[in-house]
Amino acid sequence: MVSLMTDLSLTISDARCNPCCICGGKSSIVGLYIPYNQHSVDAPEGKTRMFLYTLCERCFNDDMSAPMVEYKVQKSFEARHN
Ligand SMILES: [Zn+2]
Numbered sequence: 001m002v003s004l005m006t007d008l009s010l011t012i013s014d015a016r017c018n019p020c021c022i023c024g025g026k027s028s029i030v031g032l033y034i035p036y037n038q039h040s041v042d043a044p045e046g047k048t049r050m051f052l053y054t055l056c057e058r059c060f061n062d063d064m065s066a067p068m069v070e071y072k073v074q075k076s077f078e079a080r081h082n
Contacts, residue, residue, distance in 0.1 A: 027054035
């Protein structure tokens with residue numbers, strides 16, 4: 001459990017260097033997206049697939065950011081697995 005948390009916080013600090021996933025600007029927020037429909041992201045039985053994403057302050061405060069993140073994550077997942 002401890003090493004899982006360490007891995008996760010390392011992953012988060014890596015992710016912080018990524019640009020905003022919506023506008024490409026400098027990000028300041030790291031979020032975790034857990035798709036409701038795990039089949040859509042090809043999760044193995046009994047496992048939950050999660051995705052880290054980064055947002056800038058402006059996109060974070062935009063009401064449209066949640067569906068946009070969902071769309072972007074789904075698209076990038078499909079691009080990597082097709
Ligand atoms: Zn942005």
